[in-house]
Amino acid sequence: MKIIIYTISILAFTSILFSQDHEEYIEGPFETPQEVTATCLECHDDVADGIMKSQHWNWHSAKFAQVNGDSILIGKQNMINNFCVSVPSNWPRCTSCHIGYGWEDESFDFTDVENIDCLVCHEQTGTYTKTPTGAGMPAPDTDLVAVAQSVGLSTRQNCGVCHFYGGGGNEVKHGDLDNSLLEPTMELDFHMGGLDFECSECHTTEDHNILGAGNSSIAINSNHISCTDCHDTDVHASEAINRHVNSIACETCHIPMFAREEPTKTWWDWSTAGQDKEPEKDSLGLPLYNKKKGDFKFGKNVIPEYRWFNGSANYYVSGDKLDPTLVLKLNSLNGEICDATAKIYPFKVMRGKQIYDTKNNYLIIPNLYGKKGYWTTFDWNEAAKIGMDVVDLDYSGTYGFIETEMNWAIHHMVAPAENALKCTSCHGKKGSNRMDWEALGYEKDPNVKGGRFNNIISE
Numbered sequence: 001m002k003i004i005i006y007t008i009s010i011l012a013f014t015s016i017l018f019s020q021d022h023e024e025y026i027e028g029p030f031e032t033p034q035e036v037t038a039t040c041l042e043c044h045d046d047v048a049d050g051i052m053k054s055q056h057w058n059w060h061s062a063k064f065a066q067v068n069g070d071s072i073l074i075g076k077q078n079m080i081n082n083f084c085v086s087v088p089s090n091w092p093r094c095t096s097c098h099i100g101y102g103w104e105d106e107s108f109d110f111t112d113v114e115n116i117d118c119l120v121c122h123e124q125t126g127t128y129t130k131t132p133t134g135a136g137m138p139a140p141d142t143d144l145v146a147v148a149q150s151v152g153l154s155t156r157q158n159c160g161v162c163h164f165y166g167g168g169g170n171e172v173k174h175g176d177l178d179n180s181l182l183e184p185t186m187e188l189d190f191h192m193g194g195l196d197f198e199c200s201e202c203h204t205t206e207d208h209n210i211l212g213a214g215n216s217s218i219a220i221n222s223n224h225i226s227c228t229d230c231h232d233t234d235v236h237a238s239e240a241i242n243r244h245v246n247s248i249a250c251e252t253c254h255i256p257m258f259a260r261e262e263p264t265k266t267w268w269d270w271s272t273a274g275q276d277k278e279p280e281k282d283s284l285g286l287p288l289y290n291k292k293k294g295d296f297k298f299g300k301n302v303i304p305e306y307r308w309f310n311g312s313a314n315y316y317v318s319g320d321k322l323d324p325t326l327v328l329k330l331n332s333l334n335g336e337i338c339d340a341t342a343k344i345y346p347f348k349v350m351r352g353k354q355i356y357d358t359k360n361n362y363l364i365i366p367n368l369y370g371k372k373g374y375w376t377t378f379d380w381n382e383a384a385k386i387g388m389d390v391v392d393l394d395y396s397g398t399y400g401f402i403e404t405e406m407n408w409a410i411h412h413m414v415a416p417a418e419n420a421l422k423c424t425s426c427h428g429k430k431g432s433n434r435m436d437w438e439a440l441g442y443e444k445d446p447n448v449k450g451g452r453f454n455n456i457i458s459e
Contacts, residue, residue: 021149028145033101033138034114036148041113048113050207055223056099058110059087061216062223067317074315075216078391080330080363082268082352082404083167086318089367089390092135097162104135106390120161121154123147129161133369156182156192159199171262175302175348176412180261188260190416202229213311215331218409221312225411227251249309249345253421254414257301258348267297268352271401274378292375294353304346304410306435310335313407318391321361322402328363330406337441344440346410353403355380357388359396364388423447 025043030036041048051057060075067074076094080086087094088106095103100115102108109115117136119128128147129139138144160179167173186194191201202225203212217223227250234242244253258264263284272294279289286298312334322328335342355364367373367386374383380399388395424430427447437445 022151023149026145026148028148030144030148033117033119033142033144036144037101037114037116037118039148040118040151047208048116050209051099051116052110052113053207054209055214055216056208056210057116059098059216061220063220065219065315067315068320072317074219074317078318079215080316080318080365082330082350082354082406083173083265084368085354086365086387088365089387090369090373093133093369095135096130096132097166098136101136118151119144119147121158122151123158124150124152124155126157153198154200155198159203167265169265171259172265173350174408174412175258175264176255176410178259178262178264181412186416187419188413190414192412194416213409215313215315218311218313218331219315221310224311227254247343249343251411251414252304252306252344252346253425254417255304255346255410255412256415256419256421256425257303258346258410258413259300259302260413263298263300264302264348265296266299266302266348266350267295268293268350268354269295269401270355271353273374274380291378302348303434305349306344306440307333307347307407308335308337308339308342308440309333309345309347309409310339310342316363318365319362319393322356322363324356324358324361324400324402328402328404330404333407348408348410349405350408351403351405353401355384355399356402357384357394357396358398358400360394362393363402364395364399365391365393 026039055062055075058075059077060073064071065074077087084090084094092104099117099120101117102115120130125147128142131137131139160182164170164177164179164181171178181189181192184193191197203210205211211223211225213222213224233245236242263286270293272289273292275291277289279287282288282298284298284300289295313331314334316328316330355366356362357364364384365387366380366383368375368383370376372382372386374380377383381397384395384399426435427445432445
């Protein structure tokens with residue numbers, strides 16, 4: 001607790017320094033958002049270098065990962081997922097959430113400091129929005145002077161404007177991030193609702209490099225945040241529970257379910273897109289079909305799936321060969337029962353079907369957005385040819401659809417202690433459906449006599 005109070009006091013002091021009235025420094029008018037950035041840099045001339053070295057700016061890992069013997073930078077720039085697939089050829093739509101202006105194609109200049117978007121992370125009016133298909137440019141009716149004069153420390157609103165809406169809508173992608181966290185109850189998220197934490201309380205920042213491991217960081221096993229950064233490992237009154245911390249992540253017990261306020265997408269089948277059919281709605285009132293995107297499934301109050309995880313994962317990258325008879329894992333978590341660095345973590349496992357080249361046996365990166373994109377033409381061949389030309393891979397002219405899955409770690413929506421999992425949530429007959437003990441490497445429930453590692457868990 002002492003650590004948390006100290007952190008809050010430092011942030012409060014910083015807030016006082018940062019929240020001074022900017023009206024006397026910023027007058028305008030501004031014809032372009034780049035003019036706002038130039039004005040910011042007149043005083044904050046030391047920040048641009050840090051921003052342009054950050055993963056938020058570059059959309060790839062900070063150092064090279066080894067993939068199939070090659071050293072490559074992995075991140076949103078080149079990663080493939082089973083939502084809207086990939087950024088290349090779809091830049092103006094995808095880069096609407098980039099912290100920059102004008103990333104329209106592969107020629108974007110990452111060294112131009114005036115393309116940094118200071119406002120998206122720091123404006124406090126709540127009126128600043130980016131055009132959804134505008135390559136990061138703000139909406140035309142934005143009052144640039146007003147939003148520039150309002151700047152302050154980043155809030156949940158600033159972070160959430162992108163991170164809550166990944167995958168094309170509120171709560172679609174992550175499962176534990178949505179706009180209910182703007183004003184959450186303590187029951188939804190103890191830290192944000194009970195203690196009124198902003199994102200930066202845990203995602204601490206130095207030189208605009210933000211702590212927190214997304215997929216690009218997981219690819220190189222870096223930038224992690226742990227609950228034990230603030231909490232002691234022996235925080236529980238029960239010594240038996242404290243021993244669990246050696247092999248079970250705090251999130252596993254303290255986030256019993258995700259998507260507790262807003263439904264999250266759990267299945268996306270691109271193979272059915274392009275059909276003229278009326279979409280049915282599920283029990284949550286959500287449409288199960290979209291002509292542009294195919295069939296969906298959603299979940300609310302979802303029980304996570306549990307995996308051993310040591311902080312790193314291997315990722316499918318463009319051109320990797322696949323076996324069309326198997327489910328393709330877009331990321332494969334590293335860690336197992338005998339790995340001393342691994343713990344059991346909760347995950348949202350996103351599943352679906354996406355397009356692949358049936359002769360070359362690798363995934364296709366389709367051009368979805370634009371005049372010739374699939375969302376306009378509903379022509380998979382044309383979309384495949386354009387997208388694969390961009391990434392310089394051969395397209396054979398034949399395509400099919402393969403089932404894929406991708407793991408998304410669950411870290412938010414931490415419940416109060418009294419709502420955490422109980423022993424019987426995982427052990428015994430009542431807990432048998434939550435944990436797949438065999439898949440985790442146990443012979444059976446380790447708390448049952450004769451279970452593997454029984455002496456460690458229940459001695």
